[in-house]
Amino acid sequence: xxxxRFVIIGNGPAANHAAEALREKSSESKITMFSKDPFRSYxxxxxxxxxxxxxxxxxxxxxxxxHYNEMDITLRLGxxxxxxxxxxxxxxxxxxxxxxxxxxxxxxxGKPRIPELFQLFGDIMMTLxxxxxxxxxxxxxxxxxxxxxxxxDLTSLSLTKAxxxxxxxxxxxxxxxxxxxxxxxxxxxxxxxGRLEQRGIExxxxxxxxxxxxxxxxxxxxxxxxxxxxxxxxxxxFGLVPDVGFLARTGLDIDRGVLVNEFLKTRFSxxxxxxxxxxxxxxxxxxYWISIGHENAIALGRIAASxxxxxxxxxxxxxxxxxxxxxxKVNTSxxxxx
Amino acid sequence: MMANGFAPEKPxxxxxxxxxxxxxxxxxxADFRYMAVNVPCQSACPALTNIxxxxxxxxxxxxxxxxxxxxxxxxxxxxxxxICSRPCELKCRHGEPELGKPVNICHIKRAAADFRPLxxxxxxxxxxxxxxxxxxxxSGPAGLAAAHDLAILGFDVTIYEACYEPGGxxxxxxxxFRLPRNVLSEEIQNVLRxxxxxxxxxxxxxxxxxxxxxxxxxxxxxxxxxxxSMKLGVPGENLPxxxxxxxxxxxxAAGYKQSIGKKVLVTGAGFTAFDCSRLALRLxxxxxxxxxxxxxxxxxxxxxxxxxxxxxxxxxxxxxxSKQIVGSSKVEGIxxxxxxxxxxxxxxxxxxxxxxxxxxxxxxDTVIVAVGQAPRPIKGPGEKNDRGVLxxxxxxxxxxxxxxxxxxxxxxxxTTVIEAIASGRKAAERIAYDLTGRKFTExxxxxxxxxxxxxxxxxxxxxxxxxxxxMPVKNRFRNNEVVEVESGYSSELAHEESxxxxxxxxxxxxxxxxxxxxxxxIDNAPRDCIKLVKQVLLDETGAVxxxxxxxxWLDVNAVVIDNSRCIRCGECVRVxxxxxxxxxxxxxLERPLVQESxx
Numbered sequence: 001x002x003x004x005r006f007v008i009i010g011n012g013p014a015a016n017h018a019a020e021a022l023r024e025k026s027s028e029s030k031i032t033m034f035s036k037d038p039f040r041s042y043x044x045x046x047x048x049x050x051x052x053x054x055x056x057x058x059x060x061x062x063x064x065x066x067h068y069n070e071m072d073i074t075l076r077l078g079x080x081x082x083x084x085x086x087x088x089x090x091x092x093x094x095x096x097x098x099x100x101x102x103x104x105x106x107x108x109x110g111k112p113r114i115p116e117l118f119q120l121f122g123d124i125m126m127t128l129x130x131x132x133x134x135x136x137x138x139x140x141x142x143x144x145x146x147x148x149x150x151x152x153d154l155t156s157l158s159l160t161k162a163x164x165x166x167x168x169x170x171x172x173x174x175x176x177x178x179x180x181x182x183x184x185x186x187x188x189x190x191x192x193x194g195r196l197e198q199r200g201i202e203x204x205x206x207x208x209x210x211x212x213x214x215x216x217x218x219x220x221x222x223x224x225x226x227x228x229x230x231x232x233x234x235x236x237x238f239g240l241v242p243d244v245g246f247l248a249r250t251g252l253d254i255d256r257g258v259l260v261n262e263f264l265k266t267r268f269s270x271x272x273x274x275x276x277x278x279x280x281x282x283x284x285x286x287x288y289w290i291s292i293g294h295e296n297a298i299a300l301g302r303i304a305a306s307x308x309x310x311x312x313x314x315x316x317x318x319x320x321x322x323x324x325x326x327x328x329k330v331n332t333s334x335x336x337x338x
Numbered sequence: 339m340m341a342n343g344f345a346p347e348k349p350x351x352x353x354x355x356x357x358x359x360x361x362x363x364x365x366x367x368a369d370f371r372y373m374a375v376n377v378p379c380q381s382a383c384p385a386l387t388n389i390x391x392x393x394x395x396x397x398x399x400x401x402x403x404x405x406x407x408x409x410x411x412x413x414x415x416x417x418x419x420x421i422c423s424r425p426c427e428l429k430c431r432h433g434e435p436e437l438g439k440p441v442n443i444c445h446i447k448r449a450a451a452d453f454r455p456l457x458x459x460x461x462x463x464x465x466x467x468x469x470x471x472x473x474x475x476x477s478g479p480a481g482l483a484a485a486h487d488l489a490i491l492g493f494d495v496t497i498y499e500a501c502y503e504p505g506g507x508x509x510x511x512x513x514x515f516r517l518p519r520n521v522l523s524e525e526i527q528n529v530l531r532x533x534x535x536x537x538x539x540x541x542x543x544x545x546x547x548x549x550x551x552x553x554x555x556x557x558x559x560x561x562x563x564x565x566x567s568m569k570l571g572v573p574g575e576n577l578p579x580x581x582x583x584x585x586x587x588x589x590x591a592a593g594y595k596q597s598i599g600k601k602v603l604v605t606g607a608g609f610t611a612f613d614c615s616r617l618a619l620r621l622x623x624x625x626x627x628x629x630x631x632x633x634x635x636x637x638x639x640x641x642x643x644x645x646x647x648x649x650x651x652x653x654x655x656x657x658x659x660s661k662q663i664v665g666s667s668k669v670e671g672i673x674x675x676x677x678x679x680x681x682x683x684x685x686x687x688x689x690x691x692x693x694x695x696x697x698x699x700x701x702x703d704t705v706i707v708a709v710g711q712a713p714r715p716i717k718g719p720g721e722k723n724d725r726g727v728l729x730x731x732x733x734x735x736x737x738x739x740x741x742x743x744x745x746x747x748x749x750x751x752x753t754t755v756i757e758a759i760a761s762g763r764k765a766a767e768r769i770a771y772d773l774t775g776r777k778f779t780e781x782x783x784x785x786x787x788x789x790x791x792x793x794x795x796x797x798x799x800x801x802x803x804x805x806x807x808x809m810p811v812k813n814r815f816r817n818n819e820v821v822e823v824e825s826g827y828s829s830e831l832a833h834e835e836s837x838x839x840x841x842x843x844x845x846x847x848x849x850x851x852x853x854x855x856x857x858x859x860i861d862n863a864p865r866d867c868i869k870l871v872k873q874v875l876l877d878e879t880g881a882v883x884x885x886x887x888x889x890x891w892l893d894v895n896a897v898v899i900d901n902s903r904c905i906r907c908g909e910c911v912r913v914x915x916x917x918x919x920x921x922x923x924x925x926x927l928e929r930p931l932v933q934e935s936x937x
């Protein structure tokens with residue numbers, strides 16, 4: 001029997017744990033991971049500490065290159081998958097290389113969400129998802145003293161702590177459109193803004209942002225319906241959305257993420273999705289949900305790999321962890337992890 | 339013969355005495371086939387608009403000519419430049435995977451309309467009066483297009499319109515924030531001034547019988563569109579607060595005040611659903627959602643439309659199938675079932691399977707049902723369907739009653755404006771033929787020698803220029819003022835976007851008799867558009883069907899330019915040492931037929 005070729009798209013916790021679980025269950029198979037990013041697997045929640053100078057960049061990474069050699073996993077960094085041909089069972093890379101597979105796990109994770117209203121200003125809004133983003137923040141913070149944070153997800157709070165540690169002035173617009181582990185009601189708004197103000201953060205109470213203008217390289221003017229603000233940098237934190245745009249026309253079912261059943265199986269045989277990019281239907285909920293958070297990603301990655309290797313494991317859901325954000329149910333564990 | 343690149347199959351129709359020098363016309367099926375494959379934007383347009391020609395004209399700042407190249411086939415460039423469904427852009431070669439995004443063809447059309455000078459010259463031919471009278475029922479895009487063509491061909495045309503202003507769905511089915519009424523009125527007037535008589539407020543089958551019309555005219559063409567709102571077919575649809583989408587849009591367009599709740603749910607996946615949602619926001623709704631059975635990807639609107647709707651705050655709730663509308667004395671929400679997506683139908687519609695036991699309710703104080711529309715029954719002669727809708731042959735537009743024709747959405751069911759225009763024009767051609775026994779015009783491929791263009795390679799990497807819109811969003815919601823959301827290109831932006839067009843109407847061909855097989859052209863080609871072939875396979879028309887490539891030098895019989903891959907960069911012409919590559923401009927266009935004297 002020929003050696004099975006497994007391909008994993010992604011290099012986050014779901015992808016890495018899927019690769020490792022596959023290797024445990026299938027010692028003879030060829031496992032290849034593709035990551036569009038040029039860096040190894042990292043701990044995203046440490047990025048603000050890296051920006052604050054509390055840790056070195058190397059401390060972000062949690063798997064040495066040798067680990068992949070030991071596991072006999074081919075890690076191909078900086079190589080973007082742009083298409084998947086499910087009829088021929090090939091993934092196609094940006095540089096036109098065609099890689100065949102017998103089994104595929106899609107674990108591309110999430111990317112920073114910028115609501116449509118703010119997409120016009122995408123170029124001047126900074127996000128924080130990867131070590132590259134963190135390096136950009138470090139570079140920017142060497143030139144600016146003040147930062148405006150728009151949004152309200154947990155990364156923004158961690159970054160704000162880092163900014164205060166660096167002695168920066170921070171203004172904060174807590175936006176109801178931001179991703180939030182719980183719906184932003186008035187009670188939570190008061191509690192969060194009160195706590196931020198205690199730490200010396202200036203809260204901008206406004207309903208809308210009307211305009212953002214770059215006056216100079218390190219000077220922005222932001223017009224809200226309540227005041228005009230000048231700051232050196234602008235951070236946008238609206239949570240993450242599944243990074244699955246490149247799969248939109250492949251025939252896979254894509255809604256917010258890749259639609260999978262409770263076994264993480266897609267429409268195509270031997271093709272699974274796991275982690276933040278999967279939108280899982282579960283019969284207990286009778287609905288779909290997107291999993292967010294490190295622990296969930298690990299669990300889903302291992303289940304996808306086990307099922308690809310022949311098991312029949314079902315995703316466990318705990319309905320009390322399921323929250324609804326913008327009409328989509330989200331399973332989150334990260335706010336308890338911070 | 340350009341079609342197969344080797345030997346002529348059929349002589350090209352040498353031109354008549356009115357032709358310009360260096361211009362040939364072909365009606366060889368192989369050349370039509372060539373155009374269909376190699377000028378994908380034009381062949382994707384139901385009206386066969388000569389897109390490369392009008393983009394090139396705009397690039398040369400000939401805005402009036404650019405407008406007129408459009409107008410001669412699609413009649414309403416200013417209107418279509420705002421609301422066309424843009425099938426051309428889906429086929430644009432610039433949108434092929436490694437080539438970037440399609441040219442913003444539609445918005446270039448709008449720029450031609452926005453910046454055309456007063457009094458540009460018309461390209462339409464006019465024919466002498468035929469003495470025949472034709473009546474058209476309905477003044478929507480299909481009816482106006484048919485009226486235009488019949489008037490040009492010398493017929494005496496009268497339009498009956500049930501509403502009080504002409505335009506049909508263009509006026510009553512499309513909100514003014516998308517299509518300003520002055521733009522529409524000017525283009526309708528442009529049709530009517532050909533001598534067409536318009537009678538408004540006349541409902542055929544009620545105010546005047548179809549039989550009477552049949553007696554008064556030589557032919558009657560029913561082009562009365564689809565005005566019957568479809569229902570969801572679920573319990574609760576008759577509750578107060580549930581509004582049929584099309585009626586809602588039409589009442590607002592007609593100036594009737596409409597009340598709306600604060601929390602609005604709209605069901606439907608097409609433009610009417612988006613129009614209803616965006617109108618609801620403008621009338622004071624605070625929370626508006628569009629509910630669809632499948633995915634956002636399945637929506638039958640442009641990506642720009644989705645973006646703008648979301649910018650305005652509209653949510654899209656996917657995988658939700660209406661089970662019933664809930665409420666006691668008035669609507670209180672919709673109960674949905676979650677769906678599991680299945681494959682798409684051949685028509686591109688997503689099939690879904692409701693998940694048993696997955697019910698959930700979303701509260702609302704207004705529900706707008708925008709799930710489609712259908713033609714209304716009409717009294718009178720002719721075979722009808724079980725709903726009383728007049729039937730006709732889709733190819734020749736004839737009903738079962740001689741002299742009675744049907745066109746546009748009334749014939750086909752709801753389509754797009756550009757499809758309705760094309761349908762109206764074809765129906766006019768058929769009526770003209772039936773009443774006179776002759777053809778007035780014919781489609782032909784015009785072939786001219788052409789020098790290499792002045793396109794610069796750097797133009798290939800100009801990013802697509804998106805349509806500027808009114809921002810911030812709040813400026814779209816001014817009280818008592820209609821704000822057109824898309825503000826239009828400046829002439830400079832339009833000029834820049836026009837550079838992106840590859841000009842696929844240019845045909846590149848290697849003269850195999852002169853070629854020395856040096857392969858410089860292949861070395862310099864930006865993609866695999868020039869091929870070493872051992873065989874050229876032709877289809878039944880004589881057009882190239884396939885190129886059988888070879889890597890074995892001894893098997894090479896020709897070096898061939900694959901015009902379906904070529905991006906017309908001109909590099910091959912520039913580097914060819916023996917000047918064996920020729921360029922011609924080939925255009926599919928309609929031209930008047932010169933009648934021979936019987937004497």
